[in-house]
Amino acid sequence: MFSDESRFSLQSDSRRTLIWREPGTRYPQENTIERHRYGGAGWLVWGGIILGSRTDLHIQTVTMTDHIHRDVILEQHVRLFRGAMGVEFLFMDDNARPHRANIVDECLQSENITHMDWPAYSPNLNPIEHVWDMLGRRIAARQPLPICLPELRRALLDEWCNIPQDQIDNLILSMPRRCKACIASSGRHTPY
DSSP states (O other): OEEEEEEEEEEEEEEEEEEEOOTTOOSSOTTOEEEEEEEEEEEEEEEEEETTEEOOOEEESSOOOHHHIIIIIIIIIIHHHHHHHGGGOEEBOOOOGGGGSHHHHHHHHHTTOEEOOOOTTOGGGOHHHHHHHHHHHHHHTOSSOOOSHHHHHHHHHHHHHHSOHHHHHHHHHTHHHHHHHHHHHHOOOOOO
16 A cells, blocks of 8 residues: 655645646647645645555644554554455555654554555655645646635545546556666665
8 A cells, every 4th residue: 555645725835836738748738737736724635545446535634643643544544454455465655754653663563564665755656646646636627626625625535536546556557667767767776
């Protein structure tokens, strides 16, 4: 399972507008998508993805702490997926401080959850980062845009469920290719 958190807000955290376009195309183009970077009041969301499935989206207003990561994320979400998948289950999150706390390590060991080593500062290798991008684009394309936090919460839950599973699966299946490209370009060791 690949997992991570991301923040989604109503207001722009920068004064820039980001433009997405099809790979290999140049600006200007007619079907570009403008998305304002979100900042300010919003939601911290957590999700996990595996081939053929995903977790429910967990939404909170507070910063992720080691206790929240253990008590909510690991106990209420990850443990259930691990139980359903058995010994083949491999858990991946980034190297954020709450994910590396002793209470989290103890919980992973007590639940017999194998944790994948992950190189620091390599978010482009985690396929869920691309899922967050998809989710952000889907929210930015909604008409009308969410204008309050309850609307943003509903939109996040709706759009999370509406991301096609085959797109998530394709991201996961692209891991070996992306890791090889990372090795070739940096000469660094990756988990594959």
